[in-house]
Amino acid sequence: MTYFIRTNVRLKMGGAVGYSEMMGKLVPYMAKQGWELTLGLQPFVGDLTEMIHVWKVENFADIETALNACYSDPEAQEILAVMPDYLQNETFQIMVKTDYSG
Helix, strand or coil: CCEEEEEEEEECCCCHHHHHHHHHHHHHHHHHCCEEEEEEECCCCCCCCEEEEEEEECCHHHHHHHHHHHHHCHHHHHHHCCHHHHEEEEEEEEECCCCCCC
């Protein structure tokens, strides 16, 4: 079964550029953990502090493994060290496709 991780990120005002730079490093790191970023959305009009990401994960165990790596791996810690400068809040959901989606 394929799982999708949906994150809704609320940035601090003015944090979009720095956050995007951090994500440019985090995306390849998470790919090594079995996570594929399938969609990253930023506002064109509307609330400019909100970003949405959809990650694809084939193996459920890779979800926990990757999250644990983010808390313990020095490489991940170096990438994520700047996150408090940009992030106000983040919500996280594990989802699956509906029966009617393609």
